[in-house]
Amino acid sequence: MNTKQTLHILQKKIQFTPMHNEQLAIVGPVKLPVVQRELEATFQWYSWMRMPKHFTAEDVIDALPAMELAQQQQSSVLVYGDFEAASNPLVRFHSICHTGDIFGSQRCDCGFQLHESMKMIVEHGAGAIFYIANHEGRGIGLFSKSLAYVLQQEGFDTVEANEALGFDDDTRDYSEALTVLQALRQQPVTLITNNPKKLAALQAAGLSAHGHVPLWGGVTETNRFYLETKIAKSGHARDGSWMV
Numbered sequence: 001m002n003t004k005q006t007l008h009i010l011q012k013k014i015q016f017t018p019m020h021n022e023q024l025a026i027v028g029p030v031k032l033p034v035v036q037r038e039l040e041a042t043f044q045w046y047s048w049m050r051m052p053k054h055f056t057a058e059d060v061i062d063a064l065p066a067m068e069l070a071q072q073q074q075s076s077v078l079v080y081g082d083f084e085a086a087s088n089p090l091v092r093f094h095s096i097c098h099t100g101d102i103f104g105s106q107r108c109d110c111g112f113q114l115h116e117s118m119k120m121i122v123e124h125g126a127g128a129i130f131y132i133a134n135h136e137g138r139g140i141g142l143f144s145k146s147l148a149y150v151l152q153q154e155g156f157d158t159v160e161a162n163e164a165l166g167f168d169d170d171t172r173d174y175s176e177a178l179t180v181l182q183a184l185r186q187q188p189v190t191l192i193t194n195n196p197k198k199l200a201a202l203q204a205a206g207l208s209a210h211g212h213v214p215l216w217g218g219v220t221e222t223n224r225f226y227l228e229t230k231i232a233k234s235g236h237a238r239d240g241s242w243m244v
């Protein structure tokens, strides 16, 4: 296959959407059959990256070898069902958690929430789970999170540990995921979350929501204090009382 034919195939799978003074190059859909312990489903997978505003698909492909993308984080989204047209799809903005999602760490509820929300979306019939890769440790990064865990082992709570390292409790920015959401669907969605800041970010971007569904579970002796701190200090609601 020659370069022209390769480009022709790839061009059809890259869409551009403006974002501030740049643009996002969104690749997909790619068919992704997923098998987990209690889930077997085929998702449509999209990944995205910020690119200079003038870049075409050809420019993107030409630039790739020099970008060293394995040294950075890229986010993606798994879409299920007729996401664009469904009347009320479920959406989760899931922040990367290397320890919880990959290793199954019980210091947090992240692994439980990731797998449970994928199941909820499939059972519901339509939705999307955004896996936001530059959110590790609520935005402090993996290395800093390991230092925060050292402090937490000495009695700091999760908020105090971030602050002791010179960070705010939560520095996450949802703007890229929100831009991709808008590219994939224009109508309201329902968020799967216990975190009012996520719904506020959606609304601040001018997107409408039907509200949220809470996702509690996976509570163990090792993550109970962490979850209670999120309720006491970070505004998380156990009962969904901040429903809009």
Ligand SMILES: Nc1nc2c(ncn2[C@@H]2O[C@H](COP(=O)(O)OP(=O)(O)OP(=O)(O)O)[C@@H](O)[C@H]2O)c(=O)[nH]1
Pocket: 093, 094, 095, 096, 097, 098, 107, 108, 110, 113, 135, 136, 137, 138, 139, 140, 145, 148, 152, 158, 162, 192, 193, 194, 195, 198, 226, 236
């Ligand atoms: N700094 C820090 N980050 C943590 C800790 N435990 C989990 N995290 C991070 O917290 C984030 C949790 O993300 P989410 O589960 O998407 O968000 P959330 O704010 O809990 O809200 P919902 O789960 O949607 O209710 C991930 O980025 C984890 O890496 C911790 O003890 N310290």
